[in-house]
Amino acid sequence: MQSSQLQSRMATRLAASLMLMGLWLLFSWRAAAALDSQGLANSQDDLTASDSLGEEGFEDMLKDVSYEADFGLFDRGIVGRAPQSLVVLSSNEPKALNLQPGETTCYKVEKKVIFGDNAGNGPRNKTIYVSANTCRQPTYTGQSKGRTPSAPQLMLRVSNSNEAACSSSGKDGINFREGAVTLSYNATDDTYIGIIAPNVTSEFQGVYNFEVAASLDDFFHRYESRGGAELLWMDSDSTSALLVTRNLTEDADDVSRIMAQQPPYELFVSNSESTAIDGLRHSVCGLQNTAQIFASSAGSGAINSPYRTGLTLRGPGRLPKQQFLLVALNASSSYSGTLVKKANATNVQKRQEDERSGPGSILYQATDFQTVSGTNCKVVTDLEFCNEIQYAVPGNDQKFNNTALAKAYDDYAKSMYENFEKVMMQIQCEAGRTSLYSLARNCDDCRAAYKNWLCTVSIPRCENFGSSNPFALKRNAAQAFPNGTMLDEDERDKLEQDVVSQTSRNKFIDSEIQPGPYKEILPCEELCYEVVQSCPAAIKFECPQSGTPGFEASYHGRDRDGSTVVACNYPGEARTPMSAGQRIQPDAMLLVSGLGVAAAWALR
Template sequence: MQLSPLQSRLAASLAASLFLLALYLLLFSPNVALAAELPVDSYELGDAPHEIGIVLQGAASYEPEFDLFDRSIIGRAPPGVATLENNKPKALNLQPGTTACYMVEKSTIFGNDGSGNARKVEGKKDGSSTGGASSRFSDKVSKTLYLSANACLQPHFAGSNDTKSSPPQLILSISNSTEDGCQKPSNDPKDAGVTLFEEGAAMYSLNATGDIYVGITAPNVSSDFQGVYNFEVAASLTGYFHWYQKGDAAELLWMDSDSTSALLVTRNLTENEADIRRIMDQEPPYELFVSKKDSAATNGLKHSACGLQHTAQITANNLSNSQLNSPVRTGMTLRGPGSFPKQQFYFVSLNASSSYTGTLVKKSNVTAHEKREVGDFGLGSVVFEATEFQTVSATNCKVVTDLEFCNEIQYAVPGNDKKFNSTALAKAYDDYAKNMYANFETVMMQIPCEASRTSLYSLARNCDDCKAAYKKWLCTVSIPRCEDFASSNQFALTRNAGQAFPNGTQLPDDVRNPLVALPYSNASRNTFIDSEIQPGPYKEVLPCEDICYEVVQSCPAKIGFNCPRPHLMSFAYSYGQRDTNGSTVSCNYPGEARTPMSAARNLLPDLILLSGVSTAAAMMLG
């Protein structure tokens, strides 16, 4: 039967009404909504060590932004709780006795669909997780969440006594509920999720399966302290945004120092030749914060990047290079063994006979007020273990660096303030070594260096190896490493005892007379030093024996280069041997740092075959 036009319109209207009714029941039925609700999320704590501190009550009260809008629009965080996003730090002032609360939402951890690169939490039959935290479902997925914080400021001591005490450290608490994580952080040593800041830094990792709450508590302080705490906190899915790096091998190496200057360099930033140009074209990656060792300003903040920035006595970075009368210069350099990139810090205007600590910090690429670039990871700061260094009292040893010819020389050398500043002193030594090398090049012209490899003097070495080894030896013996005459280094040899100091004074007769009777103590290794530099009495760290042996191994016997035998008198005042414990510089090798376990030791030649090298006569550089 064919419908009339009116009947057709009525049938269409009825079908549309039934469709809308079915859609309403599907979307808004209470039973359907209850069936779709997710259970309360739980989390599994990671294996990070925890320290328990005393937690004082008193939660900070601050209103959320956009409180006029519905929670579905601004996020799931409850009132008074700020959200943390991936690799986006947040900073806040915090009064003593209060707590700030943050939330890392599940959508931040897993993405808006609640999924991502997650793994299942293995559950027991009774429903609990293997990590010890409660879990209602064995099919939960988890993701490692890295939480870190730095204290940037802390209350300062305003008492009357001369104490160097610091205020108590902040407390970091982690939970999957606001009640435990923010408002009432635990002080029970048996409870997990609580850690005390250590020297202004806290790091905590966990396997998260849902929303995570982060509390930062500022403990109460005595009336002797005034001011507020300031901190920066961040969450990351790739690693700690704030990182304190511990380790046996220092990242910052103390090369040498004199009475007012010090030279420090980082380890090689790469040893891949393909990366050298790229790294040298970039901005230096590190900042260095230096304070006197007895300074109390950095106490409680020594592991915090922003804390050091606010409290260190000297800051070395790109900005310090352009500041008038800056006490430090920094920049990238290829000088030193291997010619690999490293960052150098050269300090001037330091105090004599003083001890300092230098803390190297990898600069953060983002701050609490900047936005993270998409796909950019590893943006946070890294604080490395501090390096100690000292200045000396004597003024006739001077640090030189940036030599043109002897480009591996970076240490204190015999000097004379009355005749040379540091730049002129470096040039005088460099020119002397360069002139001496010209004589060697004349000798090498007699060697058929262009011959085929099978016709050369060695199948293992060539003329380029010989030239490099000879240059290293020549620079090291021409530019000796200097130590204060009063140095207690048992490996250092007294030199030039008979000459007056630059200020005109001489050693006491009872000290000078026995030394003058010894030829090697009455003069320097090179007459050039005594006649041109005139440093007065000093001590020399002798060149390492393997520098001489390298020349013997690398050069043709025809040039007549020989090394003295160990245990002979000529060897004792010409070369030194390495001390096995590495606690001091027992002999001088280019790039040898005063920091124990220096990177230079990793670049030394193989000494296995050197023990068999012996010669008939000693060679002295006149």
């Protein structure tokens, strides 16, 4: 009986369950059928529309299709696209990043970094210095008839508003110039910095890479264009060039300290035909990635290094300078050299009293220089005796390399100076002040002036025979070039009656060096006048009178027209044009050109 009741209950429950399952299946089938019918209808409508729209219309429809999720209980601010993350900048700590064309990235300098302990106290403002350099840029891969174009420049925005600085929309901002930008901003709160990469055409491939920095002291990245070139082109030959900085200090008491330090500058050099540096000429990291030669003290002296650099006291005032000797250059080529003061270089006192050292690197105005085609003028420097010589001299690469050539000239000048010392032994150099030959000068002044003159006239400054310098004098026209060739017969015939052009200034050059035909940049006339002024009359040293044949064949006056043409040779005279106040001046200019008398101790 009990079993019958249990079976009855189970049968009732099973029937109810089957009825519910049937109802569920019924409604589910109807819903699915309705949805399928609606989807089929929509699909047919879409196919009909696409047939009439064509390819462009169909793609426009695809662009309009979007999916928008609805998560009910969740706020849309949480489930929407996450805002671009902000990179926090600290003072004087640059950050680097890759940036795709058309993208924007954003940085934040927090108010606690700007204002420190006063970040939460009332109204305040402080200048923040924002700077950036482009390190790499997209490369042009298209076809170009002229110079290969460079990618468009990045843009900088700075604001106390995240939206204003970091929005990808809008055109307001400061465009980089040659890969660099600087902006001083009056900060009153958190400061936002946006870097915007422009869209580029399909002919450009690659990304932008940049470095950005904020500083409370000064711009971390600086391009210094004031005051002309910091780097001077001294001279060059067919494969090498000599470049020297201006004085690192004007304070004689600071010389020893600076000479004991590492050289403060590095140098970037590129052939003017190279387009790799276009758009990056004001950027340190950009030049570091693209320049053909990067010269630093760390790599100087290495085997097969294309440069040597170091500190020197040569030149005006015997004050510290940094010298760069570049080798393995191409003949008849134009180059550009850009000097950079390293970010962590020890500060040195500069000429300009108002120049700020700053926390980062300083890039200076580029210096242009050229190599020549002829091979019988060679740059020499670092001579032991004639230590002020630093220019191209008559040479012969069949007999001497540049180092051996420098020694040959130096030994010759030193032997000539020994004769002068014998003459000076007859002068009472140690006499009392009232017995000296001059109250203004002494024997040391005489020796220095004579040595300066002797080295300049016995080691003449050389230019190619084909040089267009109107002030240079033709020399040694009757001799063959080191490769055995001669001047054209017509040229030789025209010069045959010009005695001065047939030989060099002194026989040592023709007999020992044998450079062949060249042009000489004559010594500046004040070199001779300085000897007359500094030395006793007893040595009978005299200068030729200006305007006479003896003067015209021996000396020349200064006559610079703002070009790289050198009118006369004075130790330290650079080819880089400088204003009159910046030119190398002799130690004594008290004598006027009317000093001259008939004869001179000019070497022949």
